[in-house]
Amino acid sequence: MTIDPTITRVTDRIVERSSASREIYLDRMCRAAEDGPRRAHLTCGNQAHAYAAMENDKDALAAARAPNIGIVTAYNDMLSAHQPYETFPDRIRAAARTVGATAQVAGGVPAMCDGVTQGQPGMELSLFSRDVIALAAGVSLSHNTFDAALYLGVCDKIVPGLVIGAATFGFIPGIFVPAGPMTSGLPNDEKAKVRQQFATGEVGRDALMAAEMASYHGPGTCTFYGTANSNQMLMEFMGLHLPGASFVNPGTPLRDALTDEAVRRAAAITALGNNYTPVCDILDEKAFVNGMVGLMATGGSTNLIIHLPAMARAAGILLDLSDFAELSQAVPLLAKVYPNGLADVNHFHAAGGLGYMIGQLIDAGLLHPDVKTVAGEGLDHYAREPSLSDGAFQYRDGPKDSLNDRILRPVSDPFQKHGGLQDLQGNLGRGVMKVSAVAAERHVIEAPCRIFHDQNDVKTAFKNGEFTTDTVIVVRFQGPRANGMPELHSLTPTLAVLQDRGLKVALVTDGRMSGASGKVPSAIHVSPEAAMGGPLARLREGDVVRVDATSGTLDVLNVDLDSREAIMVDLSGNSHGIGRELFEVFRQNVGLASDGAGVVV
Known part of the structure; x- marks a missing residue:
C-alpha cells in the first residue's frame, strides 16, 4: 500500500x-x-x-x-x-x-x-x-x-x-x-432550536431547562x-x-x-x-x-x-x-x-x-x-x-460498508473532499476555523467589525437590537494570558439567530469556542493574543474585516495596523474570584495558543 x-x-x-x-x-x-x-x-x-x-x-x-x-x-x-x-x-x-x-x-x-x-x-x-x-x-x-x-x-x-x-x-x-x-436523549437539533428560542425570548427558562435535562440525562x-x-x-x-x-x-x-x-x-x-x-x-x-x-x-x-x-x-x-x-x-x-x-x-x-x-x-x-x-x-x-x-x-x-451513509461515508464518496479545519493567516494574526458545519456560502465574510472585551456585552448588544447589518463580531482579550482563554460557546445561539435572520456574521477572537463549534464562521485562537499586543489590539470599531476560509486568510482591509498603538485594557478583574487568583503564575507564563498554550511543556 x-x-x-x-x-x-x-x-x-x-x-x-x-x-x-x-x-x-x-x-x-x-x-x-x-x-x-x-x-x-x-x-x-x-x-x-x-x-x-x-x-x-x-x-x-x-x-x-x-x-x-x-x-x-x-x-x-x-x-x-x-x-x-x-x-x-x-x-x-x-x-x-x-x-x-x-x-x-x-x-x-x-x-x-x-x-x-x-x-x-x-x-x-x-x-x-x-x-x-x-x-x-x-x-x-x-x-x-x-x-x-x-x-x-x-x-x-x-x-x-x-x-x-x-x-x-x-x-x-x-x-x-x-x-x-x-x-441518546433529546436530539441535538431540537436542543439547539430551544436554545435559540430562549435567546430571542420565544420560550422561558423552564422550557430551556427541560430541553437541557432531556439532552444531558x-x-x-x-x-x-x-x-x-x-x-x-x-x-x-x-x-x-x-x-x-x-x-x-x-x-x-x-x-x-x-x-x-x-x-x-x-x-x-x-x-x-x-x-x-x-x-x-x-x-x-x-x-x-x-x-x-x-x-x-x-x-x-x-x-x-x-x-x-x-x-x-x-x-x-x-x-x-x-x-x-x-x-x-x-x-x-x-x-x-x-x-x-x-x-x-x-x-x-x-x-x-x-x-x-x-x-x-x-x-x-x-x-x-x-x-x-x-x-x-x-x-x-x-x-x-x-x-x-x-x-x-x-x-x-469491522464492517466493510457504512450502515448509514447520511452519517458515515467511504473515502470514495465523502461529505467533503477536504477536512473540517482551516488555518487562517493574515495581518490580524493566525487563527483557525472549523468549517465542517459552516455552509459553503458563509466561508467568506467581509463586513465592518464591532469590538467587545466581554462575551456578555455581545449578548447585551443583541438584546438591545444593535446588530442590524452584516457584522464581524470581534471579542478580544480572551486569550490564555488575558483570562485563561475561556470557551465562548455560549455566544453560539446569539450568533446563530443573527445568521438565521439573513445577516452575514462572523466571530473573530483570541479565545476559544468549543468542540461544539457550529454553523457560524468563527476565526478563533487568534495569535498573538491582544493581551500580548497582538494585531487584534490595534483593531478599531468599524474597520472592515475579511474572514476567508476559502483562501485561509484573516485580514483587516485598508488599514496600516503598524501605525496604531495597541489598546490596553484593565484585566485586573480576571485575577481573582472562583479560584482565579491561584492561576496568576499560569497566566504570566503561558505560551502562544498556536504552540499549544502550554505552561508545563
Missing part, C-alpha cells in the same frame, strides 16, 4: 523539525527504561509504605515478580462521563488478580466540566486545568512502584493532560480506559461530537485505547469486558514480559499524524488544535498549524455527527464507527499503518470491533 504523498510530506517535515527535541526525549526514556522494573529501586521501607493497605495483594507486591498497575483516575460525580469511573478501581483490581498482577490507585487528577462552567468565571480555569492534570498525573506516578498505568479520563482537558503525564513517564506502558457515551459522555468524543477518537487513532473502546455505553457487559481486557493487556506489555510496549514508543511522529488525520476525517473539535501540539511537545515532537492545514487539504470529511450533522456518536458508532473509518483511511493510504499500539504492532487492529460470544470477549472484523 502506498501512503498518500501529503501524509508522507507532513510526517517527514515533523520528523525533521523535531529531530533534536525527540532525540533528547527518547534518550531520557531509554535511560529510565534501562533501570528495569521500578520497585527494584525502592528500599524495604519505601515498599512497606506503598503496600501497607493492600491486604491480600501484599505478598505479590513484595515479591516484585507480578506486574503492578497504577490507576490514575479522573473520577468525580460532576462529569457524567466520569461518574462511571467510581467502580472501576475494584473491577481493575479483580481483573488484575486473574492474570497474576496487582493494581493500585496511584492518584486522582482534577476534572472540571466545561458544560457547567460555560459562560461562567470558572471557565477561565478550564484550559489551565490541563496542565494541572498533567502535574497531578506526575505526582501520582512519582511513587515509582508501577510497571504499567491505566489512565481513566474522557473529557475536554482531562485526556490531553493525562497524555502529557503519560508521555513524561513514557518508559511505562500505559492504556487509556474510557467509560463510554450516555445513551444520564451517566456517560455527552453524545454530541465535541472535545470529549474527539478525545476518544484520538486515543484510538493514536493507538492508546483498545480497538473499538471509545463509544460503547457505560454499564453494559461489553463495556465491562473492555475494561477487563485493558487490564489484561496492560499486564502483558510491561518490561517484566516479552512484549514491552512503553508509551514513548507509541507516541511517535506517525501516531500524531494519524491523530490529526482522524481529526480532519471526523470534523473534530477545534480544541484539539491547541491540545495536540501540547501533547506532542511532551513527547519531544513539534507540531505547527501548517501541518493541520496541509493535512486538511488531503483528508476528506467522512462523518456527519452533531454539530456537523443531526446524528450523535451513538448513531455514528452504529453506522460503523471508528473501525470502519480507520479501515477506509488505511486502504486509501491516508494513515500510517506501521505504528505500535497498545493492541500490538499495526493500526490495522483498529479496523476490528470488540464483541462478546457466549460471554467471552473477542475481536471480529
Whole structure:
C-alpha cells in the first residue's frame, strides 16, 4: 500500500523539525527504561509504605515478580462521563488478580466540566486545568512502584493532560480506559432550536431547562461530537485505547469486558514480559499524524488544535498549524455527527464507527499503518470491533460498508473532499476555523467589525437590537494570558439567530469556542493574543474585516495596523474570584495558543 504523498510530506517535515527535541526525549526514556522494573529501586521501607493497605495483594507486591498497575483516575460525580469511573478501581483490581498482577490507585487528577462552567468565571480555569492534570498525573506516578498505568479520563482537558503525564513517564506502558457515551436523549437539533428560542425570548427558562435535562440525562459522555468524543477518537487513532473502546455505553457487559481486557493487556506489555510496549514508543511522529488525520476525517473539535501540539511537545515532537492545514487539504470529511450533522456518536458508532473509518483511511493510504499500539504492532487492529460470544470477549472484523451513509461515508464518496479545519493567516494574526458545519456560502465574510472585551456585552448588544447589518463580531482579550482563554460557546445561539435572520456574521477572537463549534464562521485562537499586543489590539470599531476560509486568510482591509498603538485594557478583574487568583503564575507564563498554550511543556 502506498501512503498518500501529503501524509508522507507532513510526517517527514515533523520528523525533521523535531529531530533534536525527540532525540533528547527518547534518550531520557531509554535511560529510565534501562533501570528495569521500578520497585527494584525502592528500599524495604519505601515498599512497606506503598503496600501497607493492600491486604491480600501484599505478598505479590513484595515479591516484585507480578506486574503492578497504577490507576490514575479522573473520577468525580460532576462529569457524567466520569461518574462511571467510581467502580472501576475494584473491577481493575479483580481483573488484575486473574492474570497474576496487582493494581493500585496511584492518584486522582482534577476534572472540571466545561458544560457547567460555560459562560461562567470558572471557565477561565478550564484550559489551565490541563496542565494541572498533567502535574497531578506526575505526582501520582512519582511513587515509582508501577510497571504499567491505566489512565481513566474522557473529557475536554482531562485526556490531553493525562497524555502529557503519560508521555513524561513514557518508559511505562500505559492504556487509556474510557467509560463510554450516555445513551441518546433529546436530539441535538431540537436542543439547539430551544436554545435559540430562549435567546430571542420565544420560550422561558423552564422550557430551556427541560430541553437541557432531556439532552444531558444520564451517566456517560455527552453524545454530541465535541472535545470529549474527539478525545476518544484520538486515543484510538493514536493507538492508546483498545480497538473499538471509545463509544460503547457505560454499564453494559461489553463495556465491562473492555475494561477487563485493558487490564489484561496492560499486564502483558510491561518490561517484566516479552512484549514491552512503553508509551514513548507509541507516541511517535506517525501516531500524531494519524491523530490529526482522524481529526480532519471526523470534523473534530477545534480544541484539539491547541491540545495536540501540547501533547506532542511532551513527547519531544513539534507540531505547527501548517501541518493541520496541509493535512486538511488531503483528508476528506467522512462523518456527519452533531454539530456537523443531526446524528450523535451513538448513531455514528452504529453506522460503523471508528473501525470502519480507520479501515477506509488505511486502504486509501491516508494513515500510517506501521505504528505500535497498545493492541500490538499495526493500526490495522483498529479496523476490528470488540464483541462478546457466549460471554467471552473477542475481536471480529469491522464492517466493510457504512450502515448509514447520511452519517458515515467511504473515502470514495465523502461529505467533503477536504477536512473540517482551516488555518487562517493574515495581518490580524493566525487563527483557525472549523468549517465542517459552516455552509459553503458563509466561508467568506467581509463586513465592518464591532469590538467587545466581554462575551456578555455581545449578548447585551443583541438584546438591545444593535446588530442590524452584516457584522464581524470581534471579542478580544480572551486569550490564555488575558483570562485563561475561556470557551465562548455560549455566544453560539446569539450568533446563530443573527445568521438565521439573513445577516452575514462572523466571530473573530483570541479565545476559544468549543468542540461544539457550529454553523457560524468563527476565526478563533487568534495569535498573538491582544493581551500580548497582538494585531487584534490595534483593531478599531468599524474597520472592515475579511474572514476567508476559502483562501485561509484573516485580514483587516485598508488599514496600516503598524501605525496604531495597541489598546490596553484593565484585566485586573480576571485575577481573582472562583479560584482565579491561584492561576496568576499560569497566566504570566503561558505560551502562544498556536504552540499549544502550554505552561508545563
